[in-house]
Amino acid sequence: MFAGAPQYLVSGLTQGAAYGLIGLGFTMIFNTTGIINFAQGEFVMLGGMLSVCLLGAGLPLPLAIVAACLATAAIGGLMERLTIRPLAGAPAVNAVIITIGVSILLRGGAMLAFGKDTVALPAFSGVKPILALGAAIQPQSLWVLAVTLALLAALKLFFSATIQGKAMLACACQKKAASLVGISVARMALLSFGISGLIGATAGAILAPITMTAYDVGMMLGLKGFAACILGGLGNPFGAAAGGLILGVLESFGAGYISSGYKDAFAFIVLLLLLFVKPSGLFGKAGVERV
Amino acid sequence: MKRPILGQNAAQAALFFALLLAVPYGLPNEYYLSICILGSLNAVIAVGLNLLMGYAGQVSLGHAAFYGLGAYATAICTTRFGLPIPVGMAAGVTLASVVAWIVAAPTLKLKGNYLAMATLGFGIIVSIVFNEAVDLTGGPSGFVGIPRLTLLGHAFDSDRGYYNLMAAVLTLVVLLALNLMKSRTGRALRALHVSEKAASSLGVDIAAHKRFVFVLSAALAGLAGVLYAHYLSFIAPASFGFSFSVQLVVMVVLGGMASVWGSVAGAFFLTALPEALREFEDIDILVYGAILVLTIMYLPDGLAGGIKRLSRKLRRTEVDDARR
16 A cells, blocks of 8 residues: 555655745745746756756866856846836736746747757766665755755745845835835845746756756746645745645655556646635735725 | 617627628638638637636636637547537537536635636646546547538538638627626626725625636637637647647737737737748747737737727827817
8 A cells, every 4th residue: 555655755755845946936036026937937947958058068067057057047137127127017917928928938049049859967976776764765866855955944044144135025025115215126026036047947957867858848847836836825935845845745646646647637636625725825824905 | 878889899790790701802822711710719718718807807827728628528529429519519618618617616716826826727637637538538649530510501611611600700709798898797897806895895796707707708718619629620638738828818918908809819919920930930939939028018908008009199199280
């Protein structure tokens, strides 16, 4: 009955950590701008594809990944400057459509630049599995979990210990009040897109050795990340991370015990059921609506 | 007061129908006609989705699912069960409506991004079922051998005949939408868009109205689905996935929210665009994305809003000229 459970748990946590990171990217942007960024999945794709490309160009692996993440952060910032900022004051649905347009642009650009092949990044520290509790753990899985935890810790520190982080939280709380105390809301929006690009690309790079990557992987990953942050309660970064882990584990067990073909459906079925019971997500506070 | 409004709509619709019927005479070959047929199918869905999104303010990122449910239901009924085509078509529209009715109650309680996520999740689940229920749907490789449309002994086996049928269907749908929005129900929908609490304090049954417009828009998507299946005689899950749901939303937004004519224009424009860009081969997707971004940035209220603004500006210059 429980044969394979530890194995499913490990692979679910690995995949879930990536979903959590992607969800975290959504949250960063949502909190400062109120926009759901549908290009978030493309940031993940860029992280993987740029790393592969730079590695092929002769850079050592760590350098290739860092450069890819920084480049994606720059693309995120550029996206905010060129397409989001000029929209100020437009209805939210227009901003969402813009991000969908940008995701099409990024996907198309990646297809032209990198081709249509599915590629992989070499595992960071070999592929010899570690046997523990009846599960064979890929070293890369440990990398994924470790990097996710490190990023979460760094973000926690960023929000609680730096002035920029606190300014960002203030924007999330009350934009008008934030700008009244001298916070540049526009700069915070730029920063949040940059950080989202960085987080998304990191998720893409650490995941690329396990799941491979291609110019069109962004959409599904983005959707799962979106699902993760809705599951955890939109706007709550740690909820997003937890939501991602839950989603990954559910998916892995569903694929293992029920049917692998319906793997992608489980996450969404659970999510729908949750939304119907508790519309604000697992860790979200029910909002008070003003009339 | 009611009469003249209805008369005005009927006249507009008649003019629109005449315009649609004239289009084939301006086309160089049959290939363009098939794009027009797809455009009018998309327009039927976009007008329905606009009733939901533009007027009632409820976003759906899963409308491709209803399109697919209509298409698969009629495909399965007419081939596997050997039922007559009209029965299959009725089954398709009914299935889309019934599923929408069931999904509506819990889903439409949600708002904003949560509603978007729920409809998106629903759409993805349905498209996964299309892919995985191979025995029923043929799986990823698609469903072949759907009979072409025959109604009342008349076979719509030429593109020309099918286009004329679509012109009639689209005109009726447009007329329905125009009239609905000027009715009591339409006003109630607009009211709940602005403020649900205010609308309900004035006696509008919020839940019932939302459910009604959701089911209606799903039924229109299902109708387009059955017509699509009997036109192409081949369907595959890829046509009913998340990308198409997004395209539908883009059609509505690009055309202009709360504008029936805008949705029609948006649907035709976005259906024709990839075809027009085909000669650029791989660059077409880039151009498509760029046009999307630029339109939203510079025409924030869509084509309909842009034209309205332009005509206002022109009129103002005329007045200025007259003063001079």
